[in-house]
Amino acid sequence: MCLVPLNDARESLRQRFLVGQDVLHGLRSEDLDDFLDGLVGGLTASLVVHFQSIPDPETGWPMIFHHLGVALRETFAINPQRKGMPPGVKATLL
Numbered sequence: 148m149c150l151v152p153l154n155d156a157r158e159s160l161r162q163r164f165l166v167g168q169d170v171l172h173g174l175r176s177e178d179l180d181d182f183l184d185g186l187v188g189g190l191t192a193s194l195v196v197h198f199q200s201i202p203d204p205e206t207g208w209p210m211i212f213h214h215l216g217v218a219l220r221e222t223f224a225i226n227p228q229r230k231g232m233p234p235g236v237k238a239t240l241l
Contacts, residue, residue: 148183148194155201168204179208183215 152160168176187194196211 148187151197152201153197153199160201163201164204170204170208176204
């Protein structure tokens with residue numbers, strides 16, 4: 148997983164969002180980052196999050212998980228256009 152600040156230094160993102168932050172009832176930002184690393188590693192996938200500006204952790208982390216959930220739901224949804232076709236071996240998510 149890669150978090151990319153578009154208008155700030157990577158170190159600012161690390162200090163203000165990624166390391167040492169309490170998020171939602173005592174969850175630690177490092178634990179959320181580790182969970183996502185494990186998830187994308189297990190899926191053998193990539194996850195890149197671009198930040199126009201660095202959000203506060205209590206806003207940004209739920210946003211990441213919400214949009215990841217939306218993307219996963221779309222990825223694993225039944226595609227009626229592929230009815231009767233063999234499963235594909237390559238996919239590109241935009």
